Amino acid sequence: MKKERLITRRGAIVAGVAAVGGFAVARRFPKILPPTCGNVLRAGDSFTYGAQRALLGQSLVREYAPSDVTSFPATGTTDPGVKMKSELGEAYRRMQAGAFAEWRLSVEGSVARPRAFSLAELKQFSPRTQITRHTCEEGWTAIAQWTGVPLSAVLDAVGILPAARFVVYSAYDDWIDSIDLLDALHPQTILAYGMNGRELPVPHGAPVRLRLGRHLGYKNTKYLSRIVVTERRDLYRKSRGTWYGGI
Amino acid sequence: MKIPPATGGPQYGLLQRCAYSGVVFVAAPLMILTGLTMSPAVTSAVPFLLRLFGGYQSARTIHFFTSVVVVLFVVAHVVMVARSGFRRQIRAMTVGE
Numbered sequence: 001m002k003k004e005r006l007i008t009r010r011g012a013i014v015a016g017v018a019a020v021g022g023f024a025v026a027r028r029f030p031k032i033l034p035p036t037c038g039n040v041l042r043a044g045d046s047f048t049y050g051a052q053r054a055l056l057g058q059s060l061v062r063e064y065a066p067s068d069v070t071s072f073p074a075t076g077t078t079d080p081g082v083k084m085k086s087e088l089g090e091a092y093r094r095m096q097a098g099a100f101a102e103w104r105l106s107v108e109g110s111v112a113r114p115r116a117f118s119l120a121e122l123k124q125f126s127p128r129t130q131i132t133r134h135t136c137e138e139g140w141t142a143i144a145q146w147t148g149v150p151l152s153a154v155l156d157a158v159g160i161l162p163a164a165r166f167v168v169y170s171a172y173d174d175w176i177d178s179i180d181l182l183d184a185l186h187p188q189t190i191l192a193y194g195m196n197g198r199e200l201p202v203p204h205g206a207p208v209r210l211r212l213g214r215h216l217g218y219k220n221t222k223y224l225s226r227i228v229v230t231e232r233r234d235l236y237r238k239s240r241g242t243w244y245g246g247i
Numbered sequence: 248m249k250i251p252p253a254t255g256g257p258q259y260g261l262l263q264r265c266a267y268s269g270v271v272f273v274a275a276p277l278m279i280l281t282g283l284t285m286s287p288a289v290t291s292a293v294p295f296l297l298r299l300f301g302g303y304q305s306a307r308t309i310h311f312f313t314s315v316v317v318v319l320f321v322v323a324h325v326v327m328v329a330r331s332g333f334r335r336q337i338r339a340m341t342v343g344e
Contacts, residue, residue, distance in 0.1 A: 052288050061291040069291040133303065135287050141303050214288040 001123070023183060034243040048246035053182065060188055061213035064131040064143050069196060072134070072142040074203035077173035080223050084173060092172045092223065100207040109229035110170075112159030119193060119207050125149040125157075128190050136217040137245065146211045147194030152185045155229070164229045172223035178230075179219065179242070181210065188213035191224065216245050270320055274313050283311035 034045040077083050081093035086211045097105045104116040129147040136142075151167070160181075168178040183189060192211045193200050203223025212219050259267070283289045284296040284306035300306035328336045 056288060056292040059292040061287055062294055062297065125259075133287070135285075135303065139307060214291050216287070246288055 002160040003041055024236075042242065045242055045244050045246070047243040050116065052244075052246050058182065058186060061132055064133065066131065068143050069131060069145060070143045072144050072195075072204070073134070073140070074201075075138075076218075077175075077222065078203040080172040088172050088174055096202065096206070101171070103207050105208060106226045107154060107223055107229075108226070109160045110161040110231055111229050112161060113157075115158055117154070122149050122154070122191060122193060122208065125153045127194075128187075129194075130188055130190070130211075130213075132188065132211070132213055134217050134220065145194075145196050146192040147188060147197075148190035148192035148208070148211065150187060150192055151189045152187070153208070154191065154227075155184065158229075160229050163231045165232070166230045167222060168228040169221055170226045170228075171221050172225050175221055175223075177219055177221055179215075183212060183214065186213065216247065219245075266320065270317065274317050274320075277318065278310060278313050281306040281313065285310065 032047050034042070039206060081089055081096055083089065086094065095101075100119050103119055105122065106114075106116045108114040125210050126149075127147055131143060131145045134142045134144065156169070164181065166178050166180055167184040168176065170176045179189075188211070190211050191208050192205075193208050195201065195204055200209060205224075208224045209222040210220050210224060270308075280296065283293070283298055284300050285303060290297050296306070297303065300309060
């Protein structure tokens, strides 16, 4: 009887071509696919990102009733003025003493009219209030009401250029992260200055934090200082964790 | 690629049938669906998942209990492989014969 081979020549050729093809695709789109930060397992982020972008489209997350609002733990940095020993911490303390009247959100990069917005200027945009769920990567969830200006309205005001692809945002606790334009222009992506009907408290990111409906909690950066619209994601994020968790 | 017909081993018992169909048709789909329910991005597109499992946290609980069941299933079968001639079974599963 003829012996069956486990690995046939044809199988080996097909697998080899597929591997080279996959490698070529990854090389061709290094600025589009999520960064792996030198971690091979992070290549799974590319799969999640590609699959979700291909299949999910632009849909809204569920919005809850006021009676669904829960207690909300403040994690990570709860006061940059205390935590940060650098100039950032000092600048934050100074602004906090002046009720954030001196705070400015610089919006720059691939935009037609770069500009720095004060808190009062952000409040002049028509606000959006949403009661949404915050999903922490640690597993807990909390529901709060957020009031702010849609990021898309601010980006419209400065006029993003056609080549723009990503929005990089940095904060007073020295955090940097980024999202693609589909997330940036999502209607529930807001620069929140109000929480549960009051001014955003310092432990939750005063004066302004980002709220993203479809991302895990860690992408919802607090204490925003600067927004840079970019064509290349060179400054994608400061830490080495997942850029697009997708869960 | 030719796949030889099954060689007709002993029939599966009732418990084996329950265990195998339970893992393939209940546990595996349940883990996939509850896993997807833990994604805010997926449930924004498919909100039905949140209704199906009664919200994020209950989906998470079901996900972890089901994963325990699957881990126990795997551990039991690895133990059975080891007890029924480890080298012979591993050889049969990998290089054949």
